Amino acid sequence: MYESMVTAMRKVAVVAASSRQEEKMLDTEVEMMIPLISKVREETGLNQTEIGFTCSGSSDFLAGQAFSFVMTLDAVGPVPPISESHVEMDGAWALYETWVKFQMGAIDTALVYSYGKPSPGSLQDVLSTQLDPYYIAPLWPDAHSIAALQARHLLEQDEISHEDLANCAVRAGTVQSQEEYFDQPMLADPLRQADCPTYADGGVAMILAAEGKAEELCERPAWITGIDHRIDSHHFGVRDLSAIPSAKKAASKAGVYDAGIDLAELHTSYTVHDILLRKELNLPLDPTRSSKNHPIKAETLMASGLLRIAEAARAIWEQEANRVLAHATSGPLMQQNLMCVLSGEKG
Amino acid sequence: MNPEDRLSAPLVLEYPFTRTTGPVIGAFMTGLREKVLLGIKRKDGSVLLPPTEYDPETSEDLTEMVEIGQSGEVTTWTWVQEPRDQSPWNSPHALAMILLDGADTPFIHAVLVDNADLMRTGMRVSIKWKEETEGHIQDIEGFIPEGNGND
Numbered sequence: 001m002y003e004s005m006v007t008a009m010r011k012v013a014v015v016a017a018s019s020r021q022e023e024k025m026l027d028t029e030v031e032m033m034i035p036l037i038s039k040v041r042e043e044t045g046l047n048q049t050e051i052g053f054t055c056s057g058s059s060d061f062l063a064g065q066a067f068s069f070v071m072t073l074d075a076v077g078p079v080p081p082i083s084e085s086h087v088e089m090d091g092a093w094a095l096y097e098t099w100v101k102f103q104m105g106a107i108d109t110a111l112v113y114s115y116g117k118p119s120p121g122s123l124q125d126v127l128s129t130q131l132d133p134y135y136i137a138p139l140w141p142d143a144h145s146i147a148a149l150q151a152r153h154l155l156e157q158d159e160i161s162h163e164d165l166a167n168c169a170v171r172a173g174t175v176q177s178q179e180e181y182f183d184q185p186m187l188a189d190p191l192r193q194a195d196c197p198t199y200a201d202g203g204v205a206m207i208l209a210a211e212g213k214a215e216e217l218c219e220r221p222a223w224i225t226g227i228d229h230r231i232d233s234h235h236f237g238v239r240d241l242s243a244i245p246s247a248k249k250a251a252s253k254a255g256v257y258d259a260g261i262d263l264a265e266l267h268t269s270y271t272v273h274d275i276l277l278r279k280e281l282n283l284p285l286d287p288t289r290s291s292k293n294h295p296i297k298a299e300t301l302m303a304s305g306l307l308r309i310a311e312a313a314r315a316i317w318e319q320e321a322n323r324v325l326a327h328a329t330s331g332p333l334m335q336q337n338l339m340c341v342l343s344g345e346k347g
Numbered sequence: 348m349n350p351e352d353r354l355s356a357p358l359v360l361e362y363p364f365t366r367t368t369g370p371v372i373g374a375f376m377t378g379l380r381e382k383v384l385l386g387i388k389r390k391d392g393s394v395l396l397p398p399t400e401y402d403p404e405t406s407e408d409l410t411e412m413v414e415i416g417q418s419g420e421v422t423t424w425t426w427v428q429e430p431r432d433q434s435p436w437n438s439p440h441a442l443a444m445i446l447l448d449g450a451d452t453p454f455i456h457a458v459l460v461d462n463a464d465l466m467r468t469g470m471r472v473s474i475k476w477k478e479e480t481e482g483h484i485q486d487i488e489g490f491i492p493e494g495n496g497n498d
Contacts, residue, residue, distance in 0.1 A: 125433065135455075139457070139484065145425045148425035149424065149455070152423045189425050189426040233403035
């Protein structure tokens with residue numbers, strides 16, 4: 001039933017994207033985003049007045065300032081006035097809001113962007129504030145420790161092995177070899193540094209366009225054939241730590257299981273999450289083609305998810321793949337999951 | 348300039364509003380003050396700890412609060428060697444999911460032991476209250492291995 005609903009949906013495609021990620025950027029958020037936004041507008045030949053809707057994703061908690069995204073709108077240009085929105089989430093959810101706006105029929109083109117600059121502060125403190133404010137946040141558990149609780153559970157249930165973690169770290173490029181992995185001391189027992197993300201500053205800008213317009217702007221548009229996002233409880237105790245129901249449900253609703261995937265761009269910033277998510281999605285642990293810049297090696301809060309969609313679209317533009325899954329996650333222990341299937345065929 | 352000669356003024360960043368915790372979280376917090384743990388019954392009879400006003404899976408309203416035991420079992424854990432500045436604990440400790448007797452969902456708190464070798468999944472632990480309680484999750488100082496002279 002959902003499938004027929006999707007086919008009745010307006011066709012929307014990713015037609016341009018630009019991104020930047022560095023361990024520590026001296027530029028401000030505005031300085032970081034200006035070249036990225038300019039590049040996608042130039043590539044498509046659209047000026048801001050020709051873009052129907054602009055939507056961004058970022059974190060006030062990270063910027064340490066309320067309405068911080070308003071400042072970053074300087075990168076779009078303060079004039080002319082624009083139709084604009086913002087989510088305090090990864091840019092992948094800004095893309096979802098934009099996709100809904102396309103379905104309302106109000107727009108033919110849109111600019112989506114997101115960014116995060118964790119280097120000036122303590123990202124672990126920011127991540128602690130997203131936990132349940134009464135029961136969990138006052139204990140200030142850090143993100144690595146929380147991931148470690150899940151990792152130990154999976155190891156002791158024999159759902160994963162230490163070798164699986166080591167192999168995943170090698171694939172992600174956080175270590176060169178299994179030996180190097182096992183030489184590392186525990187960071188958050190049973191996780192080592194190589195299992196945990198290295199944080200980076202970064203941003204992504206993207207242009208979306210509807211059928212009729214997308215073909216004019218891009219030789220081979222990356223069509224969104226399915227998109228869905230779901231959420232699990234924020235109480236870890238209620239959740240089965242061996243599963244990610246929200247990821248499975250979103251994948252099913254987005255049509256991930258309906259046909260083969262040529263390439264999967266997964267937003268997993270811990271080895272243990274990468275292994276668990278692949279299992280939930282029936283993806284091979286060692287696919288021939290997976291993320292080029294792995295989120296374990298460079299994770300940017302609020303941008304890594306949208307970056308996965310940008311990379312998935314790039315694979316279609318460059319004819320490396322024809323049906324690509326892009327995944328984005330947010331919240332502790334992959335609490336929220338978004339699945340987006342992109343295709344070279346309009347469908 | 349001598350640093351003591353510089354003009355300075357305190358800057359206190361605060362949110363000038365209060366939040367009420369409501370009938371369920373509020374009751375749990377009041378329980379903590381009285382050194383009592385309260386969970387809440389779901390429709391299927393299982394007990395959620397910590398309690399919420401709604402069932403996290405079915406969204407049904409939940410109202411029947413029940414007292415939970417003060418000992419239980421570690422279901423998973425990790426070791427925090429260097430607690431962060433804001434942490435309620437300033438020495439190394441375990442962070443664990445603990446399934447208390449009478450509850451069906453584990454909850455997160457610290458197990459206070461000297462080193463990671465003393466931790467294992469399935470170990471029994473008992474609650475250690477702070478002497479002064481005020482209705483806050485930090486009223487629980489942590490959990491200690493059962494039979495280690497708590498009370």
